[in-house]
Amino acid sequence: xxxxxxxxxxxxxxxxxxxxxxxxxxxxxxxxxxxxxxxxxxxxxxxxxxxxxxxxxxxxxxxxxxxxxxxxxxxxxxxxxxxxxxxxxxxxxxxxxxxxxxxxxxxxxxxxxxxxxxxxxxxxxxxxxxxxxxxxxxxxxxxxxxxxxxxxxxxxxxxxxxxxxxxxxxxxxxxxxxxxxxxxxxxxxxxxxxxxxxxxxxxxxxxxxxxxxxxxxxxxxxxxxxxxxxxxxxxxxxxxxxxxxxxxxxxxxxxxxxxxxxxxxxxxxxxxxxxxxxxxxxxxxxxxxxxxxxxxx
Amino acid sequence: xxxxxxxxxxxxxxxxxxxxxxxxxxxxxxxxxxxxxxxxxxxxxxxxxxxxxxxxxxxxxxxxxxxxxxxxxxxxxxxxxxxxxxxxxxxxxxxxxxxxxxxxxxxxxxxxxxxxxxxxxxxxxxxxxxxxxxxxxxxxxxxxxxxxxxxxxxxxxxxxxxxxxxxxxxxxxxxxxxxxxxxxxxxxxxxxxxxxxxxxxxxxxxxxxxxxxxxxxxxxxxxxxxxxxxxxxxxxxxxxxxxxxxxxxxxxxxxxxxxxxxxxxxxxxxxxxxxxxxxxxxxxxxxxx
Ligand SMILES: [Zn+2]
Ligand SMILES: [Zn+2]
Numbered sequence: 001x002x003x004x005x006x007x008x009x010x011x012x013x014x015x016x017x018x019x020x021x022x023x024x025x026x027x028x029x030x031x032x033x034x035x036x037x038x039x040x041x042x043x044x045x046x047x048x049x050x051x052x053x054x055x056x057x058x059x060x061x062x063x064x065x066x067x068x069x070x071x072x073x074x075x076x077x078x079x080x081x082x083x084x085x086x087x088x089x090x091x092x093x094x095x096x097x098x099x100x101x102x103x104x105x106x107x108x109x110x111x112x113x114x115x116x117x118x119x120x121x122x123x124x125x126x127x128x129x130x131x132x133x134x135x136x137x138x139x140x141x142x143x144x145x146x147x148x149x150x151x152x153x154x155x156x157x158x159x160x161x162x163x164x165x166x167x168x169x170x171x172x173x174x175x176x177x178x179x180x181x182x183x184x185x186x187x188x189x190x191x192x193x194x195x196x197x198x199x200x201x202x203x204x205x206x207x208x209x210x211x212x213x214x215x216x217x218x219x220x221x222x223x224x225x226x227x228x229x230x231x232x233x234x235x236x237x238x239x240x241x242x243x244x245x246x247x248x249x250x251x252x253x254x255x256x257x258x259x260x261x262x263x264x265x266x267x268x269x270x271x272x273x274x275x276x277x278x279x280x281x282x283x284x285x286x287x288x289x290x291x292x293x294x295x296x297x
Numbered sequence: 298x299x300x301x302x303x304x305x306x307x308x309x310x311x312x313x314x315x316x317x318x319x320x321x322x323x324x325x326x327x328x329x330x331x332x333x334x335x336x337x338x339x340x341x342x343x344x345x346x347x348x349x350x351x352x353x354x355x356x357x358x359x360x361x362x363x364x365x366x367x368x369x370x371x372x373x374x375x376x377x378x379x380x381x382x383x384x385x386x387x388x389x390x391x392x393x394x395x396x397x398x399x400x401x402x403x404x405x406x407x408x409x410x411x412x413x414x415x416x417x418x419x420x421x422x423x424x425x426x427x428x429x430x431x432x433x434x435x436x437x438x439x440x441x442x443x444x445x446x447x448x449x450x451x452x453x454x455x456x457x458x459x460x461x462x463x464x465x466x467x468x469x470x471x472x473x474x475x476x477x478x479x480x481x482x483x484x485x486x487x488x489x490x491x492x493x494x495x496x497x498x499x500x501x502x503x504x505x506x507x508x509x510x511x512x513x514x515x516x517x518x519x520x521x522x523x524x525x526x527x528x529x530x531x532x533x534x535x536x537x538x539x540x541x542x543x544x545x546x547x548x549x550x551x552x553x554x555x556x557x558x559x560x561x562x563x564x565x566x567x568x569x570x571x572x573x574x575x576x577x578x579x580x581x582x583x584x585x586x
Contacts, residue, residue: 099385101578106571110425134363154381181336199376
């Protein structure tokens with residue numbers, strides 16, 4: 001199984017000379033296998049180019065798993081060409097929004113409201129289906145199994161574990177490791193700490209021994225204190241998660257929009273320098289990168 | 298109909314006699330309005346109110362949520378579904394739970410609750426269409442829930458007058474608020490706003506309850522007024538006016554709403570299925586809690 005990155009940026013697209021290496025499109029990841037329909041994680045702006053690529057072999061059957069419906073993860077969908085073409089099939093999967101009581105269909109249709117986009121959802125020509133997944137639910141797609149794992153973000157966010165061809169790959173979507181809401185010394189501090197451990201364990205047990213983890217590493221350790229509660233991880237928390245579950249490699253993605261190529265190069269070099277032998281491989285995602293899940297490169 | 302004009306002392310007594318908003322609910326609303334609220338404060342308030350705590354855990358463990366493991370405490374709920382989601386749910390659960398469920402005279406409370414929930418749900422459904430975020434959605438939901446609370450005040454304190462107005466309104470097709478003004482010298486919109494004030498709801502919600510349906514050149518239309526107006530109007534379009542007739546919407550209110558939407562309001566009716574689903578889900582949500 002291979003993974004190809006079509007969008008690696010968090011929050012907003014950042015085209016320009018200084019982001020050309022790691023890429024400016026927002027989150028979109030394609031799972032590439034020898035057989036079976038297209039499996040895609042998230043529909044950020046990167047999905048536009050992927051749609052054009054898929055159109056080269058008609059008819060397209062695509063299964064698009066949406067981690068959550070923040071703009072940077074769905075913004076490319078109205079430009080995903082297979083949606084407009086008769087004979088194509090596109091199946092969407094994602095979390096139900098318990099605050100707005102809305103399923104995925106409602107949210108994505110609202111994105112195509114006439115005031116935002118000139119073509120209405122009802123006018124799309126492909127055969128389209130929507131399925132709201134429950135936590136822990138597994139979907140089979142062309143011999144691959146995709147399982148929804150509830151992560152921690154200001155809205156319901158599913159990470160997706162894909163198991164196929166004897167390999168396991170996990171994509172976190174947007175995720176901030178949950179933190180203790182009490183201070184050390186508070187009566188409840190330890191109790192809450194134990195609850196967090198159980199919560200983390202509920203994620204880890206599903207992704208243990210993953211060959212590869214693709215993780216939201218938006219911030220540096222230095223930036224993080226000002227961003228607590230915004231729902232994103234750091235390069236270090238991602239590496240730590242990969243270590244905890246014994247992953248073969250971790251791919252850092254969802255790059256902070258202000259992060260220029262030179263800075264990402266520097267962080268990459270820093271992590272290479274620190275790496276010990278039994279650490280997972282660390283890769284910084286860049287647009288167009290195709291990685292062998294088993295090899296981590 | 299005989300007039301029975303209310304003076305301010307009487308109005309104030311009627312409003313004061315309304316059941317208080319449970320203290321924990323007020324605290325939840327205050328905390329959820331504060332973007333920097335400390336998570337542990339929210340947890341403490343919910344934990345200390347057995348009714349609210351029960352409702353929250355029931356909700357989180359319901360099929361509606363579909364979690365794969367059982368959540369036994371409020372702390373666990375924060376850890377599993379995240380603070381932000383819990384915060385918005387707590388706000389909804391608290392607000393729905395605070396509406397009076399019983400009254401002795403005149404007003405069918407079931408019907409009142411159903412209507413209030415429907416308008417709250419429709420207002421929340423409109424939120425993204427007005428370009429607003431989740432927190433504004435909470436405010437609009439709350440405004441929808443309480444927008445007719447003034448009728449509860451009347452039904453409780455002046456059941457005969459309340460029934461007479463309702464009956465006359467239905468017979469003659471005159472909007473209730475016009476009759477209220479003739480008979481009482483005030484409207485349920487005004488009374489509702491006073492209750493909202495007593496309940497310490499935020500000023501913009503109070504103003505929304507007071508002004509959403511009736512345009513006045515002296516009052517600048519807020520996005521919440523437009524939202525609540527839109528919700529009430531949409532539901533009356535979809536359900537027809539089988540109950541107390543609404544007055545015809547004032548053209549100024551429609552214009553204000555359409556300016557916010559960027560398209561004619563009737564286009565919203567093309568999405569009636571999605572709106573009806575939202576209303577249905579909110580009612581189901583209220584039943585679980
Ligand atoms: Zn994101
Ligand atoms: Zn996000």
